[in-house]
Amino acid sequence: MIFSKACEYGIRASVYIAQKSVSKERCNIKDISKEIDSPEAFTAKILQTLVHAQIIQSVKGAFGGFEITQKNLRKIKLIDIAIAIDGTLYDKTCVLGLKHCSENQPCPVHNQFKHIKKDLLCMMQNTHLLAMSTSVEAGLSCLKIA
C-alpha cells in the first residue's frame, strides 16, 4: 500500500538515523533494525541503496556506522527516499495500471484520482526528513510500536 516493504524500512531507518545525526551520533545496523523493528540484513541492503543515492552516509570499520550530513538533514524529503528505493513514482503505473494513459486518454477514475495523486505527491515533497525526526524526538510519533 503506497510503498514497498523495502521503502517502509528505508524511510523509518532514515528517520532514525536523522534523529541520531541531529546530535551528531552515528548508528549501526544492529541498533537501527532494533529500533525500527525491521529485519537486519534486509535493512542493511536498503541502507546501501540509500548510501549510493547519497541520501545517507556510511562509515566503515570499528566505530563506524550510518549518519546523515547536516545539509541533507535539511534537504532530504520523503519523496527523495521513496524514489531512491521504489523508483519513479506513478510514472510507470497508477491506479488502474493503464499503460501510457494521459489527460486525453484517461482511465475511468482519473478525474477523481488526479487530485489525490497531486496531494500525495505534494505531501511527499513537503515532508522533510528533519521534521519527521524531530517529531519522533519530541515523542509525538514513533518508528515502531512495541
Add this chain to the structure above:
Amino acid sequence: MIFSKACEYGIRASVYIAQKSVSKERCNIKDISKEIDSPEAFTAKILQTLVHAQIIQSVKGAFGGFEITQKNLRKIKLIDIAIAIDGTLYDKTCVLGLKHCSENQPCPVHNQFKHIKKDLLCMMQNTHLLAMSTSVEAGLSCLKIA
C-alpha cells in the same frame, strides 16, 4: 501503487462487464481480456473471486459468460471490488507499515497522510461502477490504451 495488478485487472474487467450489462449483453473471458488488455487465465481467476464475492455473476456453458445484475450495477462501488480482491484496505498496513499504529501512537507522517487516506477511501466509496462504465461508454475514458 495503490492496487495490486490483480485488483487493477479486476476493476477494469468489472467496468467492461458493467458496460455490457447495461445493454443486457453477456461477455466471456476471451473478450474481456482482449478489451482490457490483460492476461486471460489470470483474469479468469480474478473474476472467479468476484463471482464468489457476489459482485459479478457467471453463467456456465455455451453462450454463458459474465454479467452484472441491474441491482449491482447501481450498488457496487470501487471499494467493494478493491476489498474483494486485495482484502481489507489500510487496516493491515498503511504508509510506513507500523503494526498497530493509531492516533495515539502514530508514525511521523500520520498527520500529513491521514487526510489523503480519508480522501482516497472516500473516493473509492463514492465511485460507482455504473458511473465508471457510462464514462467509458461515452468515450470519456478507456480501459486500455492501444
Add this chain to the structure above:
DNA sequence: TTTAATTCGGATAAAATTGTCCTATTTAAT
C-alpha cells in the same frame, strides 16, 4: 445425444519481492 462453447478449479510455473548468510574489506583502538 452429440457437440461446441463456456466457466470452474486444481496444479504448476515464472517472476518479483522479501529476507538470510557468509566472506571480504575497512578502520579505530590496543
Add this chain to the structure above:
DNA sequence: ATTAAATAGGACAATTTTATCCGAATTAAA
C-alpha cells in the same frame, strides 16, 4: 601488528504475486 567492530556485497533461500495449463463440469444448440 593484531584485534574487534563495522559496512559492502555476492550468493542464495523463502515467500508472495503474477501468470499459465489443462481437465472437469455445465449448458445451449444442432
